[in-house]
Each structure stands twice: as structure tokens, then as C-alpha cells.
Amino acid sequence: MKAAVHVPRHEPAGLVVGGLVGLSFSDWPGELAAVVFCQGCSWRCRYCHNPHLVPFTRLNAPSWPSVLRWLEGRRGLLDAVVFSGGEATSQHGLAEAMREVRRLGFKVGLHTAGPSAAALAPVLPLVDWVGFDFKAPFDAYARVTGGGHGTRVRESLRLVRDSRVACEVRTTWHPALLSDADLDTMAESLVLEGWREWVIQRFRPQGCADAELRDTPLGEVPRMDAHHPQLRITLR
Numbered sequence: 001m002k003a004a005v006h007v008p009r010h011e012p013a014g015l016v017v018g019g020l021v022g023l024s025f026s027d028w029p030g031e032l033a034a035v036v037f038c039q040g041c042s043w044r045c046r047y048c049h050n051p052h053l054v055p056f057t058r059l060n061a062p063s064w065p066s067v068l069r070w071l072e073g074r075r076g077l078l079d080a081v082v083f084s085g086g087e088a089t090s091q092h093g094l095a096e097a098m099r100e101v102r103r104l105g106f107k108v109g110l111h112t113a114g115p116s117a118a119a120l121a122p123v124l125p126l127v128d129w130v131g132f133d134f135k136a137p138f139d140a141y142a143r144v145t146g147g148g149h150g151t152r153v154r155e156s157l158r159l160v161r162d163s164r165v166a167c168e169v170r171t172t173w174h175p176a177l178l179s180d181a182d183l184d185t186m187a188e189s190l191v192l193e194g195w196r197e198w199v200i201q202r203f204r205p206q207g208c209a210d211a212e213l214r215d216t217p218l219g220e221v222p223r224m225d226a227h228h229p230q231l232r233i234t235l236r
Contacts, residue, residue, distance in 0.1 A: 014093040015064040016040065018053040018086055022070075023078070028109040028129055029168070033080040036067060036097075038088040042115060044146030045135065047174055049207035053086040064093070068100055075105055080128070082109035089119040098126040114156025115148060121159060130160055130167040134198075136178065137185040144177055154193070161194055170199035170236075173221050174213055180222045187228040200224070201236040 018039035021027075027035045040056035041048075052059060062070075071081065081101045088094055089112050098108050108126055113133040124130075134157070135141065138150030160167050171178070171186065178186075183200070190198055200221055205214040221235050 015067075015091055015097040016056075016058050016093070017061050017064055017067055018050075018059060019061050020067055020070075022074075024082070027082045027084065027111070028080055028131070031079040031107065031109070031129075032077075033082045033109060034071065034074065034078055035082045035084050037061075038083060038085045038091050038094070040090050041085055041087040042090065043087070043113065043148050045144060046146070046177065046210045047172055047203050047208055047213055049204060050086065051207070051209045056090075064097060068104075071101065071104055071106070078106065080107035080109055082111060082131075084111040087113060087115060089114075089116065089123065095123050095126060098123060102126065112156070113145075113148070114153045114160070116152060117155040117159050120156050124159065124163045124165060127165055130165055132157065132160060132167055132169045134169050134171050134186065134190070137182050138189060140182065154189075157193060157195075168199055169195055169197065170201055172203055173200050174203035174216070175219060176213060176216050183222055183224055184227060187224050187231055187233075191228060191230045196230065197232045197234070199234045199236060 016039040017036060019037040021035040024033050024035050027033055037053055039053055039058055041054045083094060088110060101108055107128040109129045110123065110127045111131045112120060113135060114120060136144040138154055141148040141150040141153060169190065202218060202221055203213065208214055225233050
């Protein structure tokens with residue numbers, strides 16, 4: 001369940017906000033969270049359900065100062081604030097925005113696909129939980145993301161692993177983008193990198209601009225458990 005919030009628009013400052021959800025039960029499992037959607041992403045994933053957040057230009061959305069004022073009134077009512085996107089780590093103002101949220105007493109979550117370990121490193125000490133979007137086998141990232149580099153994603157995954165920050169590694173599955181063999185390769189990579197849990201979530205057509213993906217029958221998410229007993233795999 002998500003409740004949208006309309007916050008008056010002001011001049012932009014700090015973080016470039018693309019949208020705000022005032023209450024979410026799913027963006028950080030187990031926490032009552034507000035979700036701040038950051039504008040801008042350098043990838044072009046076909047299954048993206050937030051294509052309006054891809055351009056780095058600011059849309060008709062609340063400014064960061066107005067979001068902070070709204071959050072001040074939610075202390076004691078919400079557990080956490082999740083920074084999502086777009087790709088939140090692409091914004092230079094992310095670390096300071098996280099510090100401001102922590103000063104208000106909220107826990108901080110981050111959704112990221114890890115396009116740059118250098119951008120991820122400064123904010124990791126400020127977060128309590130990471131939702132990491134593992135999109136494809138490392139050598140097939142460009143096919144799924146339209147330009148991502150799997151080597152850089154591997155570096156980001158290692159950074160999160162070594163930080164010991166709580167993390168959910170999850171993959172969006174669509175049969176036109178990820179084959180059973182792709183999922184096997186991804187599972188093997190996670191085991192080799194020291195991960196023990198993995199969430200595979202079904203593609204959802206809402207918001208996706210790709211008509212071919214929206215119209216393709218999905219079938220059942222392939223089960224990987226029997227082939228990779230070292231991983232606890234959750235299907236959503």
C-alpha cells in the first residue's frame with residue numbers, strides 16, 4: 001500500500017526531487033517509510049516503471065526543502081525515509097539530504113542499482129538498509145540496461161557486502177530479458193560474491209513504456225532453489 005502526497009512546489013535546493021510517496025509498506029520491508037524519488041538516471045532499462053524520472057531535468061515536483069518541512073511533521077509517525085529513483089546516487093546532494101533526514105530521527109534506506117561504486121561509497125555510512133537492484137549477468141548489463149557496466153556493478157555489490165549494511169539484493173524478471181540460464185549465472189555470481197539471500201520479483205506492467213514487454217505473457221518465475229541451495233531465494 002502506498003499513499004501519494006502532494007507537497008507545495010518551491011524553488012529547488014539540494015536534492016532534485018522527482019516525487020514523494022508519503023507512506024509505503026513495501027519499499028523497505030518491515031518499516032513504515034516515506035519514499036523520496038530522486039530525479040535522473042543514466043540507464044535505459046526497458047522494464048523501468050518510472051520513466052518520468054529518467055531525465056535529469058526537474059519536473060513538477062516538490063523541492064527538497066519542502067519535503068524536509070513535511071517530514072518534520074511526520075516524526076513519530078514514520079520509521080524511515082527511503083531514497084529511490086531514478087538513480088539516487090547520481091545526485092551530488094544525496095549525502096547531505098541523508099544527514100538531514102537522520103537529524104530528524106528517521107532511519108535511512110536507499111534503492112540503488114550500483115552504477116558507480118565511487119558515488120555509492122560516500123553515502124553507505126549514512127544508510128541503515130539498501131535495496132540493491134541486480135539487473136542481469138555482469139557480462140550482459142548493456143543488453144538489459146541500455147548502457148550499464150557489469151564490472152562497476154560488481155564493485156558496488158562488493159562495497160555493500162563489505163560495509164555490512166543490511167541489504168536486499170533483488171532482480172526484476174521478465175522472460176524476454178532474462179532467461180533461465182541468465183538467472184543461473186546470476187545466482188552463481190551471488191554465491192561466489194558471498195551473498196546468501198536473493199529476491200526475484202515479477203515484472204509489473206504498470207508505468208512501463210515498452211509495449212512489447214507489457215504485452216508478453218510472463219508465465220511463472222523460474223525456481224532456482226534446487227540448483228543453488230546456498231541461496232535463500234524469495235519469489236515475489
